Structures are given as C-alpha cells and as structure tokens.
Amino acid sequence: MVPCIQASDVTLTFRPKDREAVTAINGLTLEVARGEFVSIVGPSGCGKSTFLNVLLGLLKPDKGEIQLNGKRISGPGEERAMVFQEFGLLPWRTVLANVELGLELKGVAADTRRKRARGLIELVGLTAFENHYPHELSGGMKQRVGLARALVTEPEVLLMDEPFAALDAQTRDLMQTELLQIWDRAKKTVIFVTHSIEEAAYLSDRVVIMSARPGKVKEVLRIGLPRPREYEMRLSPGFNEIKSRIWSTLKEELVTRIGGDGAQR
C-alpha cells in the first residue's frame, strides 16, 4: 500500500537577503501511514516548522520531494490543513467567520459554510462564543477555534505546529484528550510538532526525533501503548521508560547544538 505521506531526501536552504544562507533541513526522509498519529520532536531551530510548511505546500524544497498518496506536493491543497502555533486567527473576524475561512476561500455558498462551521464550533464546544472576537477568548478557546478552522475543509492530513505550547498545563491536558477523541472519530493522519516529550509519547503511534540543524530524522520510536490512551497511562513505569528513551536521544542533539552551533556555520 502507498503510504499517506512519503518524504524523501527533503532539503531546504533559506537564502535571506544580506545574510548568510541557512540550511534548515537536509536529507529528511520519513513515511507516514494513513490514519497514523506521528509526533516530531527536536531541538529548537532544527527545521520542524520548515518541514511542516513544505508539507503544507507553502515552501518548495531545493532537493527531494514529498508525496501525498503517491502524488508530489506542489502547493497547498484541501487534503491538508494546519493548526498554527500562535493560533493564527484573523483578529478582525469572529469565531464563526474564522472557522468559515477555508470554505469561504473555496467559494462555498454562505449558508452551507455557516452550517458546516457551526457544526465544528459545536464539536470544540464554543457554540456560545461564535460571535466573539479572538481577543475576547482564552488561549485554550483560541486553539479550539484554530482546530475547528483546520477541520472545516475536511482535510485528510492535519498538521499541527506546537499547537498547545501557549496553553497552561491543565488546558493542555484537556486539549490533548479532545484531540485524541477527534482523531479517533475522524481517522485523520496527524503530524504533530511539539517540544514536550510527554505530549509526544502520550499522543502518538510513533515519535520522530530530529537531529540539530540542519535537521533530518535521527530516530523513530514506536509507542506501544494501547489505544484508546488513558490519562492514567502517563503514571505507569512503561510510560516513563518511553520518555527517558526519547529524552536520551534528544539530549545528544541538544548537546551538539549548544556545543557546536558556532562551528557548524
């Protein structure tokens, strides 16, 4: 069977004006199966967001390619949607209008998209707030809007760039549970970037550990915990062992980065 996502040898170099070129990712190869939940962890600046933007079709790799269902990605498409780190909500639009955005840009008729958007707002529990503006919402609510907005076009693949990083611990736990429920019901392929080892281990089928910049896949760990995941699993010795395995691999990269950042460039 063709994997859902197949990234082969993806390399991308930023060439900003008047500054030195930075190779963000170099030879990244990864396969993701349909319906799989994969997390990516790695040192800051190793190219995680860059990789997601290539997947989204906003950046073109200099070398290598990514295939989606056997077809090369060459631009944005409705099979993919992103949940952005700092929410990325349009501040001048209400919750409802923000969620409608994807359908509006596709030219879906107003009443149809309103209905779909309302359904998703209900799914994330924000019906009472559909006419509020983003600045009137808490961080957790904003990210629920971000999630609803990404789901509205019924994408097959959900890309998430540190979606819960700005949330407090309890809201984060809650959002993780909600995300797993939605994922379980809608059977999406999820690629989830995070800095939290615990989050990666708890949510994922597999955790991808990236090397320091220029980023590539250093190791992939399969998380054998049964589904559905229960909050209590986090307290088990097995879970701790998974965490420490991820941590020890990641630690080598953090050391390289701190020790060799100047020398690399």
Added chain:
Amino acid sequence: MRALANFYREREPAILGGGFILSLILAWQSVPSLVSLPQGISLFFTTPVEVIKAFHQLVVQNQIQSHFYVSAVEFIVGLALAILVGLPLGLVMGRSKILDAMLDPFVTAFNATPRLIFLPLLILWFGIGIWSKITIVFVGAVFPLLINTYEGVKNVDRVLVNVVRSFGANEWQTMKTVVLPNSVPYIVVGLRLAIGRALLGVVVGEFFAASRGLGYMIANAATNYKVDVVFVGVTIFMGLSLILTYFVKKLESRLSRWRPETAKNF
C-alpha cells in the same frame, strides 16, 4: 442643591470646557465698552455680535452658501480622487516588489517636497477655477493615504498570510481577507492626515487664486478690512475641521470593533 451638585459632577468636563469658551467670548464682546481703542486698532477690531450679524447678512445674501458650495466641491472631489488613487496604489506597491522599486523614488521625492510648491504651476495649467484647487487638494491628500496604506501592507502578519495561503487563497483573496483588513488602522491614520492636507489645499489655493470659495471670501474680506467677515470664514473652517475629525473618529471606532479596548486610541 444636591441635584445641582450631581448635575455638575456628571457633566464637569463639558461645563468647564463650554464655560471657558463662553467667558472668553463674553470678555471679547466687552472689550470695546471697557477700554477705548485707538482708531488704528478699532478699524481691525470686531466683536462676536458683529461677527454673528455679518454671518446672518451673508446667509441672507446667499453668499456663504455659494462660497461653501465651491469649497466643498473642491475638497470632496480632490479627496475622493486621492482615495481612489492612493489606496489601491499603496496596496499594490506594498505587495509587488517590482512596482515598489519603480515608484518608490517618485513617491519619496514628491512626499519630501511641500506640495504647495506646485500651486503656481497648477494655476497656470488649470486656471483659477475649481480644477486648480481640486488638483492641489489631490496632490496634498494622495501621499499620506498612499504611504500609510503601504505601511499597513508592509506590516502584515506573515503568519496570517500563510494561514490564508494554506487554504489555497490567491493573491486577490489574500489581499481581501488579510492585507486590507490589517491595513485599516493605517489607512484611517492616512485619511486623517489627508483631510488636513486637503483643507489646507482648499484654503491656500483659494487665497492664492480664485474668484469663489470660503478661502477667497476670507482673503477678499481681509483686503477690504472686513474683519467680521474674516472671522465668519475662520469660524466656519474651525467648525468643519471639528466635524470632519469627529467623523474620522466614528469611522475608526466602527472599523476597530474587533480590537481590544486599550488599542483603540492610538
């Protein structure tokens, strides 16, 4: 007594502000009865009552109306043209590197020059009718609009552009859903500046060369020592500026309903 105190407390700023203006007007009115002005000065002196009389006279003679009409047409047409040109040009200059590079030296040079310099030339070209004034209003108002719109476009949040592009938005849709709304506060600032420049254009243009309009009325009255008529004209301009400022404020708060309260007054 208590009710009176409450009434005062609720309207303190209005009472103090209005009271101060009123007492100034009263003091002004009473100057001739308190001191006897030497002849050289009393020729150029007038009182509020005289000003009101002159105003009434001009209204009866239909003069104010016709001068006002001419100035209003110059102001509105000039400003409307400036909006029609400055806004779209600011938007495309902000988005297109090529147009930006092409037009930037031109815009910078014109913006750095006091635009009233062009008045003599515009009068030569367009005569002393309304078109020389419309063009001077236009060249005054178009640059603040263009430059502020451009700034707004340049300050657009990259993440928001990526959001709409990830949903497949084309350039036009990106403009409509992100770039334009993001520029609104900048455009309003530009509009406020443009209105000031436009009024200046009308007044100076009419001072300089015109046969009608409120600016002409003021200049003409001054030449003929009709100080009360000068004051009528000045008062009308003050009133108009206040009304226009009020409307821009209204527009601003209407367009920024989505912003947190604290950010509203910039």
